[in-house]
Amino acid sequence: MSSTQVQEVSEGLRTKGYALVSADRLDIDPELRRYEAELAQEWERLETDRYLKDGGRFRERRYDRFVFRPSTGESRLRAHVPYYQSDDANEYAGGIQREVAPLADSTLANPLLQALIPFDFARFPVAPELLADTWDVQCHQFRIIGLPGELGDPTPEGPHRDEVDFGAIHLMHRGNAQGGESQVYTADKELVAEFRLESRMDTMYWADEKILHAVRPITAIDRDQAAIRDVLILGYRHAPELAGELGS
DSSP states (O other): OHHHHHHHHHHHHHHHHHEEGGGGOOOOHHHHTTTHHHGGGGGGGGGEEEGGGGGGOOOOEEEEEEEETTTTTEEEOOOOOOEEEOTOOOTTTTTEEOOOOOOOOOHOOOOOHHHHHHHHHHTSSGGGTTTTSOOEEEEEEEEEEBTTTEEEEEESTOBBBOOEEEEEEEEEEEEEEEEEOEEEEOOOOOOEEEOOSSSSEEEEEETTTTOOEOOOOEEEEEEEEEEEEEEEEEEEOOGGGGGGGOOO
């Protein structure tokens, strides 16, 4: 693990609320890099989001949660429950229990996915006294699809928070797509940064209390084919109340 990269990301989160790391600089163990393509294939088995308005079919997804203790690196899959966001966090689909398909067994077994849970956490500016506590880790797979007559909108709710402490967005695939720029906003919804994740494993880290974030819609370059944007999102929330799920 590169201490320089950890420090750069941690400092960016402290000062700006976000940090970017390109795929070629993300210092994952080369042995784990071998599983990137295999993990990316898991986006071929997502299910249509049933909570899009007006019959929209531009988003597919899966979702699960882990309990994680940073001091030991131990993580465990939690019982699958519906996904919930408050109305304040998500004006588009908040305030309801959303039934979302769980991660496939083959996704859960992928060594890269398992390694990313502690890898990403190590870059967050977390107080040392919190490292022995448990954390709730949300794991989201999203595929955004741009079709003729329908924009592929990654964030129909607009600039928002995820109601976590920190998060990481890893691009898994981008094909035949224009647009899809990631956006960073202040709490007053002033746009302060905009950039595009282009290559597999290009990564954005963010501190949820400091910024709002959103993504511009995607459209197809070749209109005879769909535009695709696949991302893996890991969201971390300090949750000492979950200690019993890992044991002492």
